[in-house]
Amino acid sequence: MIQLDLATLALMFLALGITSFFVMFLIWRINRDMPGVMFWMLGTLLNITSAMFNLLNALLGWSDGWGPFTSNTASLTANLLIMEGTLRFRNLGSTDRWSYLILLIPVFVIGSWLLRLDPGLRYIFHDGFTLAFQLTSAIAFVWRTSDRHEFTANSLAAVAGVCMSATIAWRFMLALTSSESIIMGPESTGTQWYVFAGANFHVAWIFGLSVACYFRSRQQVMQLAREDALTGLPNRRCIDEKLNQTLLEVQRSGEQFATILIDLNDFKTVNDHYGHSSGDTLLVEFTGRLREAVRTSDFAGRYGGDEFLVIARQLESRESLDQLIERLRDKLNSELRVPGGTFYVVVSIGAAVCPVDGTSADELLGAADSRMYSDKARQKAKTLVKL
Missing domain, CATH: 1.20.1070.10 (Rhodopsin 7-helix transmembrane proteins)
Known part of the structure:
Protein backbone atom coordinates (compact mmCIF):
# COMPACT_ATOMS: atom_id res chain seq x y z
CA MET A 1 0.00 0.00 0.00
CA GLU A 227 -49.73 30.44 3.73
CA ASP A 228 -51.90 33.06 5.35
CA ALA A 229 -49.83 34.69 8.08
CA LEU A 230 -52.73 35.10 10.53
CA THR A 231 -54.66 31.84 10.29
CA GLY A 232 -52.04 29.46 8.93
CA LEU A 233 -54.45 28.36 6.20
CA PRO A 234 -53.46 28.31 2.52
CA ASN A 235 -53.73 31.83 1.08
CA ARG A 236 -55.29 33.07 -2.16
CA ARG A 237 -52.26 32.14 -4.25
CA CYS A 238 -52.26 28.59 -2.92
CA ILE A 239 -56.04 28.36 -3.37
CA ASP A 240 -55.74 29.30 -7.04
CA GLU A 241 -53.03 26.67 -7.56
CA LYS A 242 -55.05 23.99 -5.77
CA LEU A 243 -58.22 24.82 -7.68
CA ASN A 244 -56.47 24.66 -11.05
CA GLN A 245 -54.76 21.41 -10.07
CA THR A 246 -58.09 19.91 -9.02
CA LEU A 247 -59.67 20.94 -12.34
CA LEU A 248 -56.91 19.12 -14.24
CA GLU A 249 -57.33 16.00 -12.12
CA VAL A 250 -61.12 15.79 -12.54
CA GLN A 251 -60.83 16.30 -16.29
CA ARG A 252 -58.99 12.98 -16.42
CA SER A 253 -61.10 11.13 -13.85
CA GLY A 254 -64.55 12.58 -14.56
CA GLU A 255 -65.06 13.15 -10.83
CA GLN A 256 -67.28 15.91 -9.50
CA PHE A 257 -66.15 18.38 -6.87
CA ALA A 258 -67.58 21.48 -5.22
CA THR A 259 -66.13 24.93 -4.61
CA ILE A 260 -67.65 26.34 -1.42
CA LEU A 261 -67.30 29.99 -0.36
CA ILE A 262 -67.93 30.90 3.29
CA ASP A 263 -68.39 34.47 4.53
CA LEU A 264 -68.61 35.73 8.12
CA ASN A 265 -71.66 37.97 8.31
CA ASP A 266 -71.20 41.37 10.00
CA PHE A 267 -67.53 40.73 10.68
CA LYS A 268 -66.85 44.44 10.24
CA THR A 269 -68.78 45.16 13.46
CA VAL A 270 -66.17 43.24 15.46
CA ASN A 271 -63.37 45.46 14.16
CA ASP A 272 -65.50 48.58 14.67
CA HIS A 273 -66.69 47.80 18.21
CA TYR A 274 -63.83 45.79 19.72
CA GLY A 275 -60.80 46.64 17.58
CA HIS A 276 -58.76 44.87 14.92
CA SER A 277 -56.96 42.65 17.44
CA SER A 278 -60.33 41.20 18.46
CA GLY A 279 -61.13 40.70 14.79
CA ASP A 280 -57.88 38.81 14.34
CA THR A 281 -58.68 36.65 17.37
CA LEU A 282 -62.09 35.86 15.91
CA LEU A 283 -60.57 34.81 12.58
CA VAL A 284 -58.05 32.54 14.31
CA GLU A 285 -60.75 30.89 16.45
CA PHE A 286 -63.01 30.55 13.43
CA THR A 287 -60.20 28.89 11.51
CA GLY A 288 -59.87 26.27 14.25
CA ARG A 289 -63.56 25.44 13.92
CA LEU A 290 -63.31 25.32 10.15
CA ARG A 291 -60.45 22.82 10.34
CA GLU A 292 -62.60 20.58 12.54
CA ALA A 293 -65.67 20.98 10.34
CA VAL A 294 -64.16 19.99 6.97
CA ARG A 295 -63.52 16.38 6.05
CA THR A 296 -60.01 14.99 5.77
CA SER A 297 -60.43 14.77 1.98
CA ASP A 298 -61.35 18.46 1.70
CA PHE A 299 -59.13 21.49 1.19
CA ALA A 300 -59.73 24.71 3.16
CA GLY A 301 -58.08 28.10 2.69
CA ARG A 302 -58.54 31.79 3.47
CA TYR A 303 -59.84 33.42 0.32
CA GLY A 304 -59.37 36.93 1.65
CA GLY A 305 -60.63 39.15 4.48
CA ASP A 306 -63.50 37.34 6.16
CA GLU A 307 -64.06 34.88 3.29
CA PHE A 308 -62.92 31.27 3.28
CA LEU A 309 -62.98 28.63 0.58
CA VAL A 310 -63.41 24.86 0.73
CA ILE A 311 -62.75 22.46 -2.14
CA ALA A 312 -64.84 19.35 -1.47
CA ARG A 313 -63.97 16.12 -3.27
CA GLN A 314 -65.67 12.71 -3.23
CA LEU A 315 -69.20 14.05 -3.66
CA GLU A 316 -71.58 11.31 -4.74
CA SER A 317 -74.68 13.47 -5.20
CA ARG A 318 -76.22 16.88 -4.62
CA GLU A 319 -77.65 15.55 -1.38
CA SER A 320 -74.14 14.82 -0.05
CA LEU A 321 -73.12 18.39 -0.88
CA ASP A 322 -76.18 19.78 0.92
CA GLN A 323 -75.35 17.63 3.94
CA LEU A 324 -71.78 18.95 3.92
CA ILE A 325 -72.99 22.56 3.72
CA GLU A 326 -75.39 22.04 6.63
CA ARG A 327 -72.62 20.40 8.63
CA LEU A 328 -70.38 23.41 8.01
CA ARG A 329 -73.17 25.78 8.98
CA ASP A 330 -73.93 23.88 12.21
CA LYS A 331 -70.27 23.74 13.23
CA LEU A 332 -69.48 27.36 12.39
CA ASN A 333 -72.61 29.19 13.57
CA SER A 334 -72.02 29.69 17.29
CA GLU A 335 -70.75 32.14 19.89
CA LEU A 336 -67.07 33.03 20.00
CA ARG A 337 -65.38 34.94 22.78
CA VAL A 338 -63.17 37.82 21.67
CA PRO A 339 -61.27 40.38 23.74
CA GLY A 340 -63.93 42.82 24.88
CA GLY A 341 -67.05 40.73 24.38
CA THR A 342 -68.86 37.91 22.60
CA PHE A 343 -69.72 37.65 18.92
CA TYR A 344 -72.26 35.22 17.53
CA VAL A 345 -70.88 33.90 14.26
CA VAL A 346 -73.33 33.50 11.39
CA VAL A 347 -71.95 32.37 8.05
CA SER A 348 -73.22 32.70 4.50
CA ILE A 349 -72.35 29.79 2.22
CA GLY A 350 -72.42 29.41 -1.53
CA ALA A 351 -71.36 26.34 -3.52
CA ALA A 352 -70.69 25.57 -7.17
CA VAL A 353 -70.24 22.07 -8.59
CA CYS A 354 -67.86 21.16 -11.38
CA PRO A 355 -68.74 20.45 -14.20
CA VAL A 356 -72.43 21.35 -13.65
CA ASP A 357 -71.83 25.01 -12.74
CA GLY A 358 -68.63 25.50 -14.73
CA THR A 359 -65.38 23.95 -15.84
CA SER A 360 -63.01 26.81 -15.06
CA ALA A 361 -61.90 28.47 -11.86
CA ASP A 362 -63.55 31.79 -12.77
CA GLU A 363 -66.88 30.13 -13.54
CA LEU A 364 -66.92 28.12 -10.32
CA LEU A 365 -65.85 31.03 -8.14
CA GLY A 366 -68.37 33.32 -9.80
CA ALA A 367 -71.23 30.87 -9.26
CA ALA A 368 -70.23 30.16 -5.65
CA ASP A 369 -69.89 33.88 -4.92
CA SER A 370 -73.32 34.64 -6.38
CA ARG A 371 -74.97 31.90 -4.29
CA MET A 372 -73.15 33.03 -1.18
CA TYR A 373 -74.56 36.54 -1.52
CA SER A 374 -78.00 35.08 -2.20
CA ASP A 375 -77.67 33.12 1.04
CA LYS A 376 -76.60 36.31 2.85
CA ALA A 377 -79.64 38.15 1.47
CA ARG A 378 -82.00 35.35 2.61
CA GLN A 379 -80.56 35.45 6.13
CA LYS A 380 -80.98 39.23 6.31
CA ALA A 381 -84.56 38.89 5.07
CA LYS A 382 -85.29 36.32 7.79
CA THR A 383 -83.86 38.68 10.40
CA LEU A 384 -86.07 41.54 9.20
CA VAL A 385 -89.17 39.32 9.29
CA LYS A 386 -88.40 38.34 12.91
CA LEU A 387 -88.02 42.00 13.83
Missing part, protein backbone atom coordinates in the same frame (compact mmCIF):
# COMPACT_ATOMS: atom_id res chain seq x y z
CA ILE A 2 1.28 3.49 -0.85
CA GLN A 3 2.69 5.36 2.14
CA LEU A 4 1.18 8.80 2.86
CA ASP A 5 2.51 11.57 5.06
CA LEU A 6 0.36 11.87 8.17
CA ALA A 7 1.40 15.46 8.91
CA THR A 8 0.32 16.53 5.41
CA LEU A 9 -2.96 14.65 5.76
CA ALA A 10 -3.61 16.19 9.17
CA LEU A 11 -2.87 19.66 7.76
CA MET A 12 -5.26 19.00 4.84
CA PHE A 13 -7.96 17.80 7.22
CA LEU A 14 -7.42 20.88 9.39
CA ALA A 15 -7.81 23.19 6.38
CA LEU A 16 -10.98 21.35 5.31
CA GLY A 17 -12.27 21.54 8.87
CA ILE A 18 -11.76 25.29 9.01
CA THR A 19 -13.53 25.72 5.66
CA SER A 20 -16.37 23.47 6.82
CA PHE A 21 -16.75 25.47 10.01
CA PHE A 22 -17.05 28.77 8.14
CA VAL A 23 -19.59 27.22 5.75
CA MET A 24 -21.70 26.00 8.67
CA PHE A 25 -21.25 29.32 10.47
CA LEU A 26 -22.58 31.22 7.45
CA ILE A 27 -25.51 28.81 7.09
CA TRP A 28 -26.28 29.28 10.78
CA ARG A 29 -26.06 33.08 10.50
CA ILE A 30 -28.50 33.06 7.58
CA ASN A 31 -30.86 30.44 9.04
CA ARG A 32 -30.62 30.78 12.82
CA ASP A 33 -34.05 29.23 13.32
CA MET A 34 -33.22 26.14 11.27
CA PRO A 35 -32.94 23.23 13.71
CA GLY A 36 -29.71 21.27 13.91
CA VAL A 37 -27.41 23.74 12.15
CA MET A 38 -25.85 25.00 15.39
CA PHE A 39 -24.99 21.41 16.36
CA TRP A 40 -23.30 20.89 12.97
CA MET A 41 -21.35 24.10 13.41
CA LEU A 42 -20.11 23.05 16.85
CA GLY A 43 -19.32 19.59 15.48
CA THR A 44 -17.15 21.00 12.71
CA LEU A 45 -15.40 23.22 15.27
CA LEU A 46 -14.52 20.15 17.31
CA ASN A 47 -13.35 18.40 14.14
CA ILE A 48 -10.91 21.29 13.68
CA THR A 49 -9.70 20.73 17.23
CA SER A 50 -9.25 17.00 16.56
CA ALA A 51 -7.29 17.67 13.35
CA MET A 52 -5.13 20.23 15.10
CA PHE A 53 -4.15 17.76 17.82
CA ASN A 54 -3.43 15.14 15.15
CA LEU A 55 -1.17 17.60 13.35
CA LEU A 56 0.67 18.63 16.50
CA ASN A 57 1.10 15.00 17.51
CA ALA A 58 2.52 14.13 14.06
CA LEU A 59 4.94 17.09 14.13
CA LEU A 60 6.00 17.01 17.79
CA GLY A 61 5.61 13.33 18.61
CA TRP A 62 3.91 13.84 21.96
CA SER A 63 4.63 11.14 24.50
CA ASP A 64 2.19 9.36 26.83
CA GLY A 65 -0.54 9.38 24.19
CA TRP A 66 -1.72 12.96 24.66
CA GLY A 67 -2.24 13.41 20.93
CA PRO A 68 -4.56 10.39 20.45
CA PHE A 69 -6.39 11.17 23.71
CA THR A 70 -7.25 14.77 22.83
CA SER A 71 -7.95 13.98 19.18
CA ASN A 72 -10.27 11.05 19.92
CA THR A 73 -12.17 12.91 22.63
CA ALA A 74 -12.80 15.87 20.31
CA SER A 75 -13.67 13.62 17.35
CA LEU A 76 -16.17 11.49 19.28
CA THR A 77 -17.90 14.56 20.72
CA ALA A 78 -17.99 16.14 17.26
CA ASN A 79 -19.68 13.09 15.74
CA LEU A 80 -22.18 13.00 18.60
CA LEU A 81 -23.10 16.65 17.94
CA ILE A 82 -23.37 16.02 14.20
CA MET A 83 -25.76 13.11 14.74
CA GLU A 84 -27.92 15.15 17.11
CA GLY A 85 -27.90 18.03 14.62
CA THR A 86 -29.10 15.74 11.82
CA LEU A 87 -31.90 14.32 13.95
CA ARG A 88 -33.04 17.81 14.88
CA PHE A 89 -32.77 18.99 11.28
CA ARG A 90 -35.16 16.20 10.31
CA ASN A 91 -37.49 17.24 13.16
CA LEU A 92 -36.61 14.16 15.20
CA GLY A 93 -35.41 16.24 18.14
CA SER A 94 -35.94 15.12 21.72
CA THR A 95 -34.76 16.92 24.85
CA ASP A 96 -34.82 13.63 26.74
CA ARG A 97 -32.58 11.97 24.15
CA TRP A 98 -30.03 14.77 24.24
CA SER A 99 -30.00 14.65 28.06
CA TYR A 100 -28.93 11.01 27.84
CA LEU A 101 -26.54 11.46 24.91
CA ILE A 102 -24.60 14.21 26.64
CA LEU A 103 -23.72 11.69 29.34
CA LEU A 104 -21.59 9.90 26.73
CA ILE A 105 -19.04 12.73 26.72
CA PRO A 106 -17.47 11.65 30.05
CA VAL A 107 -17.37 8.11 28.62
CA PHE A 108 -15.44 9.45 25.61
CA VAL A 109 -12.96 11.23 27.87
CA ILE A 110 -12.35 8.25 30.15
CA GLY A 111 -12.21 5.68 27.34
CA SER A 112 -9.87 7.79 25.21
CA TRP A 113 -7.52 8.27 28.15
CA LEU A 114 -7.45 4.62 29.20
CA LEU A 115 -6.87 3.37 25.63
CA ARG A 116 -4.55 6.17 24.44
CA LEU A 117 -1.47 3.89 24.26
CA ASP A 118 -3.14 0.94 22.53
CA PRO A 119 -3.93 1.80 18.87
CA GLY A 120 -6.01 -1.33 18.25
CA LEU A 121 -8.34 -0.93 21.24
CA ARG A 122 -8.42 2.84 20.76
CA TYR A 123 -9.64 2.49 17.18
CA ILE A 124 -12.24 -0.11 18.19
CA PHE A 125 -13.54 2.24 20.89
CA HIS A 126 -13.49 5.34 18.67
CA ASP A 127 -14.75 3.75 15.46
CA GLY A 128 -17.51 1.75 17.16
CA PHE A 129 -19.18 4.90 18.46
CA THR A 130 -18.41 6.94 15.33
CA LEU A 131 -19.82 4.27 13.02
CA ALA A 132 -23.09 4.25 14.97
CA PHE A 133 -23.31 8.06 14.87
CA GLN A 134 -22.52 8.31 11.15
CA LEU A 135 -24.93 5.58 10.08
CA THR A 136 -27.71 7.10 12.17
CA SER A 137 -27.09 10.48 10.55
CA ALA A 138 -27.01 9.03 7.02
CA ILE A 139 -30.28 7.13 7.52
CA ALA A 140 -31.97 10.09 9.21
CA PHE A 141 -31.38 12.32 6.18
CA VAL A 142 -33.60 10.15 3.95
CA TRP A 143 -35.88 8.67 6.62
CA ARG A 144 -39.54 9.34 5.79
CA THR A 145 -38.95 12.42 3.68
CA SER A 146 -42.07 14.37 2.78
CA ASP A 147 -41.64 13.84 -0.97
CA ARG A 148 -39.14 12.84 -3.64
CA HIS A 149 -37.82 16.40 -3.85
CA GLU A 150 -36.73 16.41 -0.21
CA PHE A 151 -35.31 12.90 -0.66
CA THR A 152 -33.23 14.11 -3.61
CA ALA A 153 -32.05 17.22 -1.75
CA ASN A 154 -30.93 15.16 1.25
CA SER A 155 -29.44 12.27 -0.72
CA LEU A 156 -25.92 13.75 -1.18
CA ALA A 157 -25.46 14.16 2.57
CA ALA A 158 -26.84 10.66 3.10
CA VAL A 159 -24.55 9.08 0.49
CA ALA A 160 -21.51 10.94 1.88
CA GLY A 161 -22.48 9.71 5.34
CA VAL A 162 -22.67 6.12 4.08
CA CYS A 163 -19.24 6.47 2.45
CA MET A 164 -17.74 7.81 5.66
CA SER A 165 -19.43 4.95 7.53
CA ALA A 166 -17.86 2.45 5.13
CA THR A 167 -14.43 3.99 5.73
CA ILE A 168 -14.93 3.83 9.49
CA ALA A 169 -16.19 0.23 9.27
CA TRP A 170 -13.08 -0.71 7.24
CA ARG A 171 -10.69 0.56 9.93
CA PHE A 172 -12.89 -0.91 12.65
CA MET A 173 -12.62 -4.36 11.09
CA LEU A 174 -8.84 -4.00 10.68
CA ALA A 175 -8.57 -3.11 14.35
CA LEU A 176 -10.76 -6.06 15.36
CA THR A 177 -8.53 -8.46 13.41
CA SER A 178 -5.34 -6.82 14.78
CA SER A 179 -4.13 -6.11 11.24
CA GLU A 180 -0.55 -4.85 11.03
CA SER A 181 -1.73 -2.10 8.68
CA ILE A 182 -3.56 -0.47 11.57
CA ILE A 183 -2.06 -1.46 14.94
CA MET A 184 1.05 0.62 14.35
CA GLY A 185 -1.03 3.71 15.15
CA PRO A 186 -0.69 7.03 13.31
CA GLU A 187 2.32 5.81 11.32
CA SER A 188 0.36 2.89 9.82
CA THR A 189 -0.79 3.03 6.20
CA GLY A 190 -4.30 2.07 7.28
CA THR A 191 -4.64 5.15 9.49
CA GLN A 192 -3.19 7.39 6.79
CA TRP A 193 -5.62 6.17 4.14
CA TYR A 194 -8.44 6.42 6.70
CA VAL A 195 -7.68 10.12 7.18
CA PHE A 196 -7.32 10.67 3.42
CA ALA A 197 -10.64 9.00 2.55
CA GLY A 198 -12.41 10.63 5.49
CA ALA A 199 -11.26 14.09 4.41
CA ASN A 200 -12.59 13.64 0.88
CA PHE A 201 -15.93 12.22 1.99
CA HIS A 202 -16.17 15.03 4.53
CA VAL A 203 -16.07 17.55 1.66
CA ALA A 204 -18.96 15.74 -0.05
CA TRP A 205 -20.84 15.71 3.24
CA ILE A 206 -20.47 19.49 3.67
CA PHE A 207 -21.75 20.00 0.12
CA GLY A 208 -24.67 17.71 1.00
CA LEU A 209 -25.51 19.71 4.13
CA SER A 210 -25.42 22.93 2.11
CA VAL A 211 -27.85 21.50 -0.46
CA ALA A 212 -30.17 20.16 2.25
CA CYS A 213 -30.18 23.52 4.08
CA TYR A 214 -30.81 25.42 0.85
CA PHE A 215 -33.74 23.16 0.03
CA ARG A 216 -35.19 23.53 3.54
CA SER A 217 -34.83 27.31 3.40
CA ARG A 218 -36.44 27.44 -0.05
CA GLN A 219 -39.33 25.27 1.13
CA GLN A 220 -39.92 27.60 4.07
CA VAL A 221 -40.00 30.63 1.78
CA MET A 222 -42.42 28.87 -0.57
CA GLN A 223 -44.61 27.87 2.36
CA LEU A 224 -44.72 31.45 3.62
CA ALA A 225 -45.67 32.60 0.12
CA ARG A 226 -48.61 30.16 0.11
